[in-house]
Amino acid sequence: MFGALTEKFQNLFSGLSGKKTMSEENIGDAVRQVRIALLDADVNYNVVSQFVNRIKEKAIGDAVLKSVTPGQQFIKLVHDELIALMGSNETPLDLKGNVSVVMVCGLQGSGKTTSCAKLAAYIGKTEPNKKILLAACDLQRPAAIEQLKKLGSDIGVAVFSQEEEKDPLKVAKQSFEKAQKESYDVLIVDTAGRLHLDEELMKELEEVKKILSPSEILFVASAATGQDAVRTAAEFDKRVQITGTILTMLDGSARAGAAISIREVTQKPLKFEGIGEKVGDLQLFNPRSMADRILGMGDVINLVKRAKEHIDEEASVELEKKIRKATFTYEDYLKQMGMVKKMGSFKSILKMMPGFGALGDIDFSDKEFGKMEAIILSMTPRERQEKDELEFSRRRRVAKGSGVDVDDVNRLVKGFKRVKQLFKNMPDLKAKMKGLKGL
Ligand SMILES: Nc1nc2c(ncn2[C@@H]2O[C@H](COP(=O)(O)OP(=O)(O)O)[C@@H](O)[C@H]2O)c(=O)[nH]1
Numbered sequence: 001m002f003g004a005l006t007e008k009f010q011n012l013f014s015g016l017s018g019k020k021t022m023s024e025e026n027i028g029d030a031v032r033q034v035r036i037a038l039l040d041a042d043v044n045y046n047v048v049s050q051f052v053n054r055i056k057e058k059a060i061g062d063a064v065l066k067s068v069t070p071g072q073q074f075i076k077l078v079h080d081e082l083i084a085l086m087g088s089n090e091t092p093l094d095l096k097g098n099v100s101v102v103m104v105c106g107l108q109g110s111g112k113t114t115s116c117a118k119l120a121a122y123i124g125k126t127e128p129n130k131k132i133l134l135a136a137c138d139l140q141r142p143a144a145i146e147q148l149k150k151l152g153s154d155i156g157v158a159v160f161s162q163e164e165e166k167d168p169l170k171v172a173k174q175s176f177e178k179a180q181k182e183s184y185d186v187l188i189v190d191t192a193g194r195l196h197l198d199e200e201l202m203k204e205l206e207e208v209k210k211i212l213s214p215s216e217i218l219f220v221a222s223a224a225t226g227q228d229a230v231r232t233a234a235e236f237d238k239r240v241q242i243t244g245t246i247l248t249m250l251d252g253s254a255r256a257g258a259a260i261s262i263r264e265v266t267q268k269p270l271k272f273e274g275i276g277e278k279v280g281d282l283q284l285f286n287p288r289s290m291a292d293r294i295l296g297m298g299d300v301i302n303l304v305k306r307a308k309e310h311i312d313e314e315a316s317v318e319l320e321k322k323i324r325k326a327t328f329t330y331e332d333y334l335k336q337m338g339m340v341k342k343m344g345s346f347k348s349i350l351k352m353m354p355g356f357g358a359l360g361d362i363d364f365s366d367k368e369f370g371k372m373e374a375i376i377l378s379m380t381p382r383e384r385q386e387k388d389e390l391e392f393s394r395r396r397r398v399a400k401g402s403g404v405d406v407d408d409v410n411r412l413v414k415g416f417k418r419v420k421q422l423f424k425n426m427p428d429l430k431a432k433m434k435g436l437k438g439l
Pocket residue numbers: 106107108109110111112113114115193247248249250251252274275276277281
């Protein structure tokens with residue numbers, strides 16, 4: 001997600017981490033590098049300036065200069081300030097009132113409709129007693145109603161829509177009446193967007209707000225839109241007073257710096273992050289976890305959360321032992337990949353792992369996974385344990401046996417070796433992270 005930014009921080013930090021002494025001068029230099037990294041990542045200019053000033057003041061103040069591990073302290077300072085910049089804590093949804101209304105707004109294509117369904121699924125999971133109604137109030141795009149109905153039926157949540165109605169305010173009103181009459185607890189309202197900010201859209205949203213008195217007005221910002229997202233967020237906030245932001249498309253390769261700036265500019269919390277197209281790909285925004293990801297420390301917080309939901313605990317303890325002893329075999333690889341696959345969108349998981357880059361291009365579609373399984377099952381037990389090296393004639397035999405191309409086998413062997421190597425390095429990374437967190 002933050003590829004280039006993370007790399008810059010990693011370079012800077014590896015230069016600093018062992019430093020026994022730091023002077024005002026090289027603090028100034030480190031601060032300059034932080035500044036360049038953030039600006040390159042598209043973080044808002046004013047946000048960067050303030051951020052960098054805070055770091056500099058504190059570093060020279062005493063946190064860094066007078067400490068016994070100045071390099072480490074500087075890294076910790078950046079880490080802490082980054083967390084503070086993004087709001088420090090998770091901010092849960094505020095669902096108050098008999099029918100709590102969550103109004104979802106933003107520009108077209110930012111991920112509003114998808115986020116409405118994701119929110120419904122999220123509330124369904126975290127507060128299973130709540131009865132949820134989705135309302136299709138985007139009448140700009142005819143397909144938007146269909147899209148929401150489809151998503152709603154996928155997750156078993158009712159959707160209120162009026163195909164013939166042209167006035168979104170009427171639909172909003174009727175949906176609220178239905179929610180009251182049929183004692184729904186939560187009403188999630190999808191609203192219209194435009195390609196650009198415009199007066200008509202803002203007026204419409206102000207009116208919808210008046211009718212519904214939402215307890216949450218969530219602005220949806222796509223991380224892919226750069227600085228525009230910040231300006232748009234500020235404008236929406238001015239007009240309808242948003243209560244928070246949902247960042248979407250964080251699974252893309254966007255320079256997501258702009259997204260980070262939204263909290264500072266609006267002073268409203270970043271509440272959720274969308275990390276994929278599926279309805280399950282939404283999680284509470286956790287500033288600490290985001291700071292970890294930005295600085296390349298891996299997203300341990302979310303990795304553990306997800307793992308708890310999906311992973312067989314005993315099997316992972318067993319696996320961890322094997323990894324430590326470096327007796328990781330092709331069969332273990334298959335097991336491991338099977339578990340990771342179960343955990344959900346693989347790409348989003350990868351980003352949580354420290355040092356994930358090495359795995360970046362492994363394909364995790366069902367088809368590829370089936371191939372992987374067939375290949376490994378076509379190996380002899382000695383091959384699976386790497387007691388017999390898979391040289392070319394063996395690869396050809398395995399390919400034939402499993403009905404795939406030799407290229408597929410080559411790819412698998414390469415993937416396996418990389419994962420094994422990654423795991424070998426893992427304890428190191430863990431120690432590194434612990435060291436930082438313990439400061
Ligand atoms: N990769 C990814 N795609 C997303 C995410 N959120 C939404 N999308 C996709 O982005 C496109 C636009 O989303 P949609 O909800 O229709 O946007 P809207 O116009 O604001 O309602 C759709 O194809 C979604 O599947 C996300 O977090 N990650």
